[in-house]
Amino acid sequence: MRTDDPLLQVGDDSLPPVRDVLAAIATGLWRWDNASGTVTLDAEAARLLGLPARAQTLSEAGVRSRFHPVDWNEIYGTVQLAVAEGTLAEARLRIMDETGRRVLRTVRSRSKPVMHGATEAYELVGTLQEVTEPAPGTAARTPVTGDWRRSREAFLLDAGRALAEARSTEEVLRVAGGLSMPGFSPDGLAVFGVEGERLTIIGHHGHEPGDDGPFSAMPLDTDYPAAEVVRTGRAVYLSTPEDYRRRYPAAWPLASRFERQSWAFLPLTVAGRTMGAWMAAFTYPVSFTPDERSVLTTVARMLAQALSRAGVAESERELTEGLQRSMLPMLGPQIPGMSVAARYVPTGGGLQVGGDWYDMIPLPSGRIAFVIGDVQGHDVRAAGLMGQLRIALRAYASEGHRPDAVLSRATRFLSGITESITYGSSGTGADEANEYDPRFATCLYVEADPATGVLEMARAGHPEPAIRMSDGTVLLRPAAGGLPLGIDPDADYPTTRLVLEPGETMLICTDGLIETGGHDLDTGWSRIRATLEEYAGEGEPDALEQLADALVQAVHGPSSHHTTGPFADRREDDIAVLLLSRTGHPERRTDARRTVLTVAQAEPERIAGARSHLRDLLHDWADDDQVDSAVLMVSEMLTNVLVHTDGDALMVAEVTGEPGARRLRAEVADGSDDLPHKRHPGELASSGRGLVLMELLAGAWGVDPRGDGKSIWFELYEDAGASGGFVDVDDLAMDADADVPE
Numbered sequence: 001m002r003t004d005d006p007l008l009q010v011g012d013d014s015l016p017p018v019r020d021v022l023a024a025i026a027t028g029l030w031r032w033d034n035a036s037g038t039v040t041l042d043a044e045a046a047r048l049l050g051l052p053a054r055a056q057t058l059s060e061a062g063v064r065s066r067f068h069p070v071d072w073n074e075i076y077g078t079v080q081l082a083v084a085e086g087t088l089a090e091a092r093l094r095i096m097d098e099t100g101r102r103v104l105r106t107v108r109s110r111s112k113p114v115m116h117g118a119t120e121a122y123e124l125v126g127t128l129q130e131v132t133e134p135a136p137g138t139a140a141r142t143p144v145t146g147d148w149r150r151s152r153e154a155f156l157l158d159a160g161r162a163l164a165e166a167r168s169t170e171e172v173l174r175v176a177g178g179l180s181m182p183g184f185s186p187d188g189l190a191v192f193g194v195e196g197e198r199l200t201i202i203g204h205h206g207h208e209p210g211d212d213g214p215f216s217a218m219p220l221d222t223d224y225p226a227a228e229v230v231r232t233g234r235a236v237y238l239s240t241p242e243d244y245r246r247r248y249p250a251a252w253p254l255a256s257r258f259e260r261q262s263w264a265f266l267p268l269t270v271a272g273r274t275m276g277a278w279m280a281a282f283t284y285p286v287s288f289t290p291d292e293r294s295v296l297t298t299v300a301r302m303l304a305q306a307l308s309r310a311g312v313a314e315s316e317r318e319l320t321e322g323l324q325r326s327m328l329p330m331l332g333p334q335i336p337g338m339s340v341a342a343r344y345v346p347t348g349g350g351l352q353v354g355g356d357w358y359d360m361i362p363l364p365s366g367r368i369a370f371v372i373g374d375v376q377g378h379d380v381r382a383a384g385l386m387g388q389l390r391i392a393l394r395a396y397a398s399e400g401h402r403p404d405a406v407l408s409r410a411t412r413f414l415s416g417i418t419e420s421i422t423y424g425s426s427g428t429g430a431d432e433a434n435e436y437d438p439r440f441a442t443c444l445y446v447e448a449d450p451a452t453g454v455l456e457m458a459r460a461g462h463p464e465p466a467i468r469m470s471d472g473t474v475l476l477r478p479a480a481g482g483l484p485l486g487i488d489p490d491a492d493y494p495t496t497r498l499v500l501e502p503g504e505t506m507l508i509c510t511d512g513l514i515e516t517g518g519h520d521l522d523t524g525w526s527r528i529r530a531t532l533e534e535y536a537g538e539g540e541p542d543a544l545e546q547l548a549d550a551l552v553q554a555v556h557g558p559s560s561h562h563t564t565g566p567f568a569d570r571r572e573d574d575i576a577v578l579l580l581s582r583t584g585h586p587e588r589r590t591d592a593r594r595t596v597l598t599v600a601q602a603e604p605e606r607i608a609g610a611r612s613h614l615r616d617l618l619h620d621w622a623d624d625d626q627v628d629s630a631v632l633m634v635s636e637m638l639t640n641v642l643v644h645t646d647g648d649a650l651m652v653a654e655v656t657g658e659p660g661a662r663r664l665r666a667e668v669a670d671g672s673d674d675l676p677h678k679r680h681p682g683e684l685a686s687s688g689r690g691l692v693l694m695e696l697l698a699g700a701w702g703v704d705p706r707g708d709g710k711s712i713w714f715e716l717y718e719d720a721g722a723s724g725g726f727v728d729v730d731d732l733a734m735d736a737d738a739d740v741p742e
Helices: 018-024 043-048 060-064 069-085 144-165 169-177 225-232 241-247 252-256 290-327 380-398 403-423 429-434 511-515 521-534 543-556 606-617 624-644 690-697
Strands: 027-033 038-041 056-059 089-096 103-115 122-131 188-195 198-205 236-238 262-270 273-282 338-345 356-362 368-375 441-448 454-460 466-468 474-476 495-499 505-509 575-582 593-599 649-656 663-670 700-706 709-717
Touching (some): 027 043, 038 043, 056 060, 069 089, 089 122, 144 169, 144 290, 169 198, 273 290, 338 543, 356 575, 368 575, 441 505, 505 543, 593 606, 606 649, 624 690
Antiparallel strands (some): 027 122, 441 454, 466 474, 466 505, 505 575, 593 649, 649 663
16 A cells, blocks of 8 residues: 555554554455556455455456455445445455455455546545454355356346447457456457468457467468367367367467466357357366356357457448548649648548548649538438539539639539439339438638639638638638538529738638537637647648647547547547648738738628628737727728728738737728718717717828729727827717718
């Protein structure tokens, strides 16, 4: 036990140490850590369990083998009740010898569970003391053989449940190696398989690495017990080394070095076919009574079923992952002036195939098209439609069509093939399963000019892209969009144009990256934004690849989920990620941020998006009142363009300077030659306060005529003393349709 254990330090200085007192009354101390599966014993507790009398730490399975299996099953329920109620767990336990066939003594255990926070992990701290009087009603069950049937049934139920939950061959072998059989426990395990006419070792437990070398790739006609079991389908039991040497003299030199005393080789049979053999070896003699053979035979059957299921599942995973990889493209050669990284993670359920995809398409113009999309569903049909749609998009793009035309053709294509499945059914047989099952797909198509960084994009119901600026600021980039592909064959898809500056990175992804872990669009984007902003790998080799890995890890890491469970269970949806970065040094200073946004006449609702966009740009601005002022003035300027002109509004916002002394310059340009002028509206007037607002809130402002219209601009300075006084913007809040006087 640890010397700092509080149980060993309780008492007054006038009393002897607790350790000495417990040793004097032949009472042992033990601690069971449920989280690590280990049990720590002091010297007296180890002696009572029939172990060498010294302090030691054992595995749970090692300690469990010293107790009578029936008593262990009963004490487990008692412990769980004590953990739930916070009470003491008391029980009498029979201690068995190393063979598990003779009762050495009976001990009384008293323990107290100690919980670790809000988790399910706990420790049991308690004492062991030998007792002579039998517990009431237990005199008739002292011999082990009296409870053999009950303990065997309990063990087989537990083993069947554990093997049924194993999902891979490796996990099946791990479970088999941890089985503690009633009355006897094998020290070495090995599972043999068959490849052609040779015996192979699938896995082993209780042996050192390399011990399996002489036994692998044996011909099936070899004089070796496992080979005979595979050939005949009948078990082989060897109770003594003499039996082994007499029956298999050629193989005995290979087995003798392990110093085992008994061996059981059993066939692994599934559907009447022997698929391999299972070896259980013991360090002590085992007579293999009918009851023992029955247990071993049942375990072998369960093990064979578990290995068969695991093999089928692994083959399916390999097949579906290969299918998905073959459908996804490899990113093309290096793009001068740009770098690209992509990730695809399939869902953890079902067939692990789905409709998410990405693509990179060289265009006749010398530009590059980047496509990302998501076909509805996570089944084979979704994967098939995804493959067809990806080929169609590649064909339309290769013809030289603009982004809006590519998506317009794609929605007609998808509508056509889903309608042919829906209405082309014969109404019988397999066709009936496809009836009334139309599918749609979201898509984002980006055409990039590597030389200038100009991006033109069209969006079909897909999440908007995010831009990470050179200083780490992350903006969600509003992009005009239309309906998902396949819903309306005549849908239109407006184009959004922006410039990716040197040092900036664009993220486009499917909704799996955003919503996995129980998140919605808002909280999911917040998680992704934090990952993008915190990433500090710029300038390192493969920096974009590292950022892609960080994004996937942020979504699949345990801390990002509301529930626990195996890793695969947390893959709720497919994930496709595409990162596009413009390389080279920024033309402006690295402390500058700049964004450009267009608000079309037909989309006045995008003014709200522009306000949110500007707030994101000023997320670390020192004065919140100035941020409110900037948002109010930009909203006023955009609204007036839509109300008083026939054209679209172009907003350009730029932040320059060092933190604490930065300048914001925002301007809104339009195609009208009519210049605004200042008016003096009455108290009840609903408009005419635009320029008054600019004078009160802006550090500087003005109107610049241009050849094809005008530009209204203002500046704010982060140092409030440099711009004069500011007023409460709540007192100047105006209706969304307020205009600038002309």
